[in-house]
Every structure is written in C-alpha cells, then in structure tokens.
Amino acid sequence: MIIPRPRHLDISAGTVAFDPGAVRLAPDDPALGPEGYRLKVSASGIELAAGGPAGLFYGRQTLRQFGPAVPYGTIVDRPRYAWRGVLLDVARHFMPKAFVLRLIDLLAAHKLNVLHLHLTDDQGWRLEIKRHPRLAEVGGRRGGYYTRQDIREIVAYAADRFVTVVPEIEMPGHVQAAIAAYPELGNDPERRLEVWSEWGISEHVLNLEESTIRFCQEVLDEVVELFPSRYVHVGGDECPPAEWAASPRARERLREKITAALRRPDQAVQLGSWHGKPYSEAAVEALSVSGTPKQCADQLRRL
Numbered sequence: 001m002i003i004p005r006p007r008h009l010d011i012s013a014g015t016v017a018f019d020p021g022a023v024r025l026a027p028d029d030p031a032l033g034p035e036g037y038r039l040k041v042s043a044s045g046i047e048l049a050a051g052g053p054a055g056l057f058y059g060r061q062t063l064r065q066f067g068p069a070v071p072y073g074t075i076v077d078r079p080r081y082a083w084r085g086v087l088l089d090v091a092r093h094f095m096p097k098a099f100v101l102r103l104i105d106l107l108a109a110h111k112l113n114v115l116h117l118h119l120t121d122d123q124g125w126r127l128e129i130k131r132h133p134r135l136a137e138v139g140g141r142r143g144g145y146y147t148r149q150d151i152r153e154i155v156a157y158a159a160d161r162f163v164t165v166v167p168e169i170e171m172p173g174h175v176q177a178a179i180a181a182y183p184e185l186g187n188d189p190e191r192r193l194e195v196w197s198e199w200g201i202s203e204h205v206l207n208l209e210e211s212t213i214r215f216c217q218e219v220l221d222e223v224v225e226l227f228p229s230r231y232v233h234v235g236g237d238e239c240p241p242a243e244w245a246a247s248p249r250a251r252e253r254l255r256e257k258i259t260a261a262l263r264r265p266d267q268a269v270q271l272g273s274w275h276g277k278p279y280s281e282a283a284v285e286a287l288s289v290s291g292t293p294k295q296c297a298d299q300l301r302r303l
Helices: 053-066 097-109 134-139 148-160 176-181 210-226 242-246 248-262 293-302
Strands: 008-017 037-042 045-050 069-077 085-089 114-118 164-168
Touching: 037 053, 045 053, 053 069, 053 097, 085 097, 097 114, 097 148, 134 176, 148 164, 148 210, 242 248
Parallel strands: 085 114, 114 164
Antiparallel strands: 008 069, 037 045, 037 069
C-alpha cells in the first residue's frame, strides 16, 4: 500500500529489485508540477521523472514504501493540496529535538510538507529569545525549550526533506508563561504569576502599552530570523477581554487609538488583532475594536 494513494496507479505482475543507486532519472517534466513525479517500472529497471526537486524526492519516497521489490507498472502522482501539514503542540507538552526530527522524517515519508510548531502558550514558552532570555528560562522550566541552534538544526533538517516549519507565537492572549517571566507585560505588573499548569485559556493577557508592543516586535524579529517560512502564526484569537475591560489604563489606550482613528473619516477603522506592520517591524496594534468611524465613535462613548 502506498500512502497517500497516487493519482494514477497501474500495477502488473512481476517485480524488480529496488536499488536506490540504480534508479534512472529521466529529464524533468514541468507538466508534472513542482511536486509531481512519474515512475515507470519494468524488467529493464526503474525510471523516475519529476517536475522539480520536491517531485524527485517524493518519487523516491514512494519507491521506499514498496520495500526491496517494486512491482512492474506506472505511477503518476502530484499533490492535490499545496499545504499538507501537521501541528505539534510543544508549548503544552514539550517534546525533545530528537522527537521533532523523527516526526519530520515521518512527514516526509507521507509527503506532508508543513510542520506547524506551536512554541508558546499559557503553559510554556519553548523558544530561546536572545533579547528576552527569561521567556525560555521561566517558560521552559517544565519540560525544557529549544535553543536557537536547536531551531536552526530543525529548520535545516526539515528543508532537506521539503518540509517547511511554521512557528506559532501566541499574542496577545495565551501568554501567561510570558507574563510569568516578565510581569510588566501584564495588566497588573505587581502581580506575580506562575506558568499555567492547567488546561484551557488563561484570562491573563498582554497589556496595551507601547513597551509591550516593542517587546512583541523584538520577539517576532528574532522568530523571522530563525524561521524562513513565508508565514508566522501569531494567534490573536481566543483573547479574553476581561482584563482590558477592567483596566483603566487599557480603556485609556483604547480611547487614544479610537480618537486618532476618527481623524480619518474617509476610512473604515480596524484596530484589532495585532495586525498591520511587516514582520521586520513585527505585527502589532493590540486593540480589539473595529468598524466604521461612526461605530468607533459609539464605542468611544461607552468607554
């Protein structure tokens, strides 16, 4: 059985011994697509054509699934979906580097090409950040964390197998581990929290100060330096608003931002979801109000 099942599989009687060094490579066929391949197996041996390096790699993975004897026939395959991923949550349950590398091998064997690595949450912070070392020192006490060198090794190992590692760095919610490391990030800087040891979503979220926004910028700058992925998952969902609603300072910040937005009456206003700037400056307006200027004015009167 080949997993995933190829688009075209025509197998006949007879087999040929599989010798990786004896596979004949046909000229590239762009019609197969960059991840596509074609295998022709007969008494004269095995011929492999591909649309690009990834297709060549996947064709060899298919041959390995057959084991020592490859049946005669023709196989033509290419992926239906460009994004074929697995999420690994190491924030809540840390897994050592060796496990991650083994998982990447399994992804590659099954022609999956994205490892979504969930690195931070209320229950742990698993990534070394040079400018903020306590994130990993405190957030990784239960289980451990990955050094920058670990991440470079994981990313390179994955790239050799045509797997992209997409990091997930949660903000402005799911951040109790970060606040445990740096209480000034929270809405009550005098309160001392521990890294959360329970399931679910903590009510403790980042405050809305410019210093906290700069912190997020600095973290994301290091993240994009380590991960060449086109995407970085920065959360933004499941952010309990209770602390902001109860904080006079947070409400003041909301007033400031809404008032500034109302000076642009010809534009719809969107101040939510930590969005709007390139990763080199990092994403980041931590305000959860949106709508037309009139709707924002109505919200302003309620603050």
